[in-house]
Amino acid sequence: xxxxxxxxxxxxxxxxxxxxxxxxxxxxxxxxxxxxxxxxxxxxxxxxxxxxxxxxxxxxxxxxxxxxxxxxxxxxxxxxxxxxxxxxxxxxxxxxxxxxxxxxxxxxxxxxxxxxxxxxxxxxxxxxxxxxxxxxxxxxxxxxxxxxxxxxxxxxxxxxxxxxxxxxxxxxxxxxxxxxxxxxxxxxxxxxxxxxxxxxxxxxxxxxxxxxxxxxxxxxxxxxxxxxxxxxxxxxxxxxxxxxxxxxxxxxxxxxxxxxxxxxxxxxxxxxxxxxxxxxxxxxxxxxxxxxxxxxxxxxxxxxxxxxxxxxxx
Amino acid sequence: xxxxxxxxxxxxxxxxxxxxxxxxxxxxxxxxxxxxxxxxxxxxxxxxxxxxxxxxxxxxxxxxxxxxxxxxxxxxxxxxxxxxxxxxxxxxxxxxxxxxxxxxxxxxxxxxxxxxxxxxxxxxxxxxxxxxxxxxxxxxxxxxxxxxxxxxxxxxxxxxxxxxxxxxxxxxxxxxxxxxxxxxxxxxxxxxxxxxxxxxxxxxxxxxxxxxxxxxxxxxxxxxxxxxxxxxxxxxxxxxxxxxxxxxxxxxxxxxxxxxxxxxxxxxxxxxxxxxxxxxxx
Numbered sequence: 001x002x003x004x005x006x007x008x009x010x011x012x013x014x015x016x017x018x019x020x021x022x023x024x025x026x027x028x029x030x031x032x033x034x035x036x037x038x039x040x041x042x043x044x045x046x047x048x049x050x051x052x053x054x055x056x057x058x059x060x061x062x063x064x065x066x067x068x069x070x071x072x073x074x075x076x077x078x079x080x081x082x083x084x085x086x087x088x089x090x091x092x093x094x095x096x097x098x099x100x101x102x103x104x105x106x107x108x109x110x111x112x113x114x115x116x117x118x119x120x121x122x123x124x125x126x127x128x129x130x131x132x133x134x135x136x137x138x139x140x141x142x143x144x145x146x147x148x149x150x151x152x153x154x155x156x157x158x159x160x161x162x163x164x165x166x167x168x169x170x171x172x173x174x175x176x177x178x179x180x181x182x183x184x185x186x187x188x189x190x191x192x193x194x195x196x197x198x199x200x201x202x203x204x205x206x207x208x209x210x211x212x213x214x215x216x217x218x219x220x221x222x223x224x225x226x227x228x229x230x231x232x233x234x235x236x237x238x239x240x241x242x243x244x245x246x247x248x249x250x251x252x253x254x255x256x257x258x259x260x261x262x263x264x265x266x267x268x269x270x271x272x273x274x275x276x277x278x279x280x281x282x283x284x285x286x287x288x289x290x291x292x293x294x295x296x297x298x299x300x301x302x303x304x305x306x307x308x309x310x311x312x313x314x
Numbered sequence: 315x316x317x318x319x320x321x322x323x324x325x326x327x328x329x330x331x332x333x334x335x336x337x338x339x340x341x342x343x344x345x346x347x348x349x350x351x352x353x354x355x356x357x358x359x360x361x362x363x364x365x366x367x368x369x370x371x372x373x374x375x376x377x378x379x380x381x382x383x384x385x386x387x388x389x390x391x392x393x394x395x396x397x398x399x400x401x402x403x404x405x406x407x408x409x410x411x412x413x414x415x416x417x418x419x420x421x422x423x424x425x426x427x428x429x430x431x432x433x434x435x436x437x438x439x440x441x442x443x444x445x446x447x448x449x450x451x452x453x454x455x456x457x458x459x460x461x462x463x464x465x466x467x468x469x470x471x472x473x474x475x476x477x478x479x480x481x482x483x484x485x486x487x488x489x490x491x492x493x494x495x496x497x498x499x500x501x502x503x504x505x506x507x508x509x510x511x512x513x514x515x516x517x518x519x520x521x522x523x524x525x526x527x528x529x530x531x532x533x534x535x536x537x538x539x540x541x542x543x544x545x546x547x548x549x550x551x552x553x554x555x556x557x558x559x560x561x562x563x564x565x566x567x568x569x570x571x572x573x574x575x576x577x578x579x580x581x582x583x584x585x586x587x588x589x590x591x592x593x594x595x596x
Binding site: 023024026027028030031033034035037038040041042043044045046048049052059103106107110111113116117121123124125126127128130131132133134135136138139140141142143145147148149152156184187188189192193196241244245247248252266269270273274279282283286287289290293294297 | 329330332333336337339340341343344346347350359360361362363405406408409411412413415416418419421424427428430431433434435436437438439440441442443444445446448461462464465466468469472497501522525526528529533544547548551560563564567570571574575578579582585586589
């Protein structure tokens with residue numbers, strides 16, 4: 001019935017107005033407020049960030065900013081604290097991404113197969129995702145305190161440690177605590193994405209595989225994995241971006257301490273800009289971080305696309 | 315048809331045990347938080363930890379509500395979140411309408427540029443946005459929060475709503491146009507009411523995003539009168555580990571988190587829609 005109606009609203013209005021190729025005004029009016037705000041507060045600051053990174057930027061008073069060329073970037077590459085923050089960021093990525101994907105997928109698979117109480121479990125696993133970073137960061141600072149719950153469970157309950165670890169007072173134990181929060185808060189999110197992707201797997205496919213005598217592992221590899229590949233790509237890329245952007249948990253659990261030992265790129269950038277008022281250097285660190293994230297995202301898209309043949313976007 | 319063999323039952327039990335163990339890890343910290351919020355400060359961080367306080371008290375809540383000015387911060391957060399969400403929904407639904415219902419030069423180019431906003435990490439913008447806000451005299455003001463919260467949520471909401479609008483049959487639009495309805499009427503009276511689930515999803519995500527936002531507020535706010543809830547809670551917890559009144563911190567945290575949990579429980583299906591819109595299209 002409706003298939004013959006192919007004319008777009010624009011074509012219809014153009015025909016009625018008599019002017020066939022006139023450019024419509026209405027869409028631009030609808031776009032204007034949002035686009036103007038977007039341009040002024042997002043696009044313009046992007047160019048500003050790049051520009052500032054070439055200057056010794058003065059925020060106070062009317063002092064002239066001094067052009068430094070690439071000095072801020074050279075400085076970063078020679079700055080030990082920058083590399084330490086970079087190392088900690090890489091640690092966080094390595095420690096959080098794989099567990100979030102594996103645990104999220106595991107929970108999704110467990111829930112997918114007609115589990116009783118599935119809605120309840122879904123809510124419980126998703127609860128940390130909807131809770132504010134500030135609250136859970138303070139909560140984990142409390143859990144990892146010297147006399148906190150984590151030491152009690154590991155020491156007094158399971159006797160795995162002597163129960164007196166000062167988690168937040170040392171670089172690597174601090175990073176472990178911060179990463180633990182990252183995993184705990186993120187599992188529910190990847191679970192939800194995988195669960196939605198699994199729902200897209202046609203039951204007939206699974207049944208056909210079953211009839212053909214495929215065992216559980218074969219069915220997982222032949223039916224489930226191809227179906228969730230797009231979701232897998234999406235989750236991985238989002239987690240890499242999120243991992244590079246880790247800030248609030250570090251800021252509130254350790255404050256980058258002791259003595260900057262647990263700084264990540266963002267806490268270091270924040271300290272340089274808003275503690276040291278060295279906006280140019282802070283901007284340079286932000287630009288480096290952005291370029292890194294972009295390069296990694298493109299690389300990952302390529303990787304997933306190549307393996308996939310047809311592409312991720314389906 | 316009953317295929318419930320012993321092996322199947324075992325598998326089900328194992329699955330439920332695994333799920334329950336995981337769920338315990340997820341929920342225990344929250345239960346502990348609630349427990350501590352009812353515990354007198356002297357009994358916080360005792361060994362063994364008390365999940366259910368021996369002598370429960372409402373003192374922490376009273377302190378959070380009276381001495382520490384949490385109600386003011388709660389109100390600030392509420393107002394900022396409502397205004398930001400309303401403005402963001404208006405602007406982004408207008409943009410989404412243009413993208414979904416019109417063909418015009420530069421359409422996909424403009425849309426792609428908007429999508430850049432989804433990929434740019436907020437931190438790249440933090441420093442220049444701070445400088446911009448300073449020049450516009452927006453530091454330490456509600457407007458400084460609202461303007462940048464709206465801007466930050468435009469890209470995602472436009473992307474999300476465009477998808478919802480495009481799923482509404484264009485024939486409805488054309489029929490209404492033939493009846494002589496103007497563009498605004500078709501947007502306001504036809505598209506928006508039909509896209510209610512999409513609007514609900516965008517509303518919830520935007521509202522909670524603003525409600526929980528910390529970094530921007532931390533950067534531009536000094537004035538205690540304007541503090542939002544995350545900032546006020548962070549100040550309660552101080553910077554060092556000593557002498558923090560954890561009971562009060564967690565009482566204030568519970569006050570901040572409980573509305574979010576209620577919203578989540580009531581509007582669960584919209585959460586799933588919003589999440590999967592990104593994953594499926596991505």
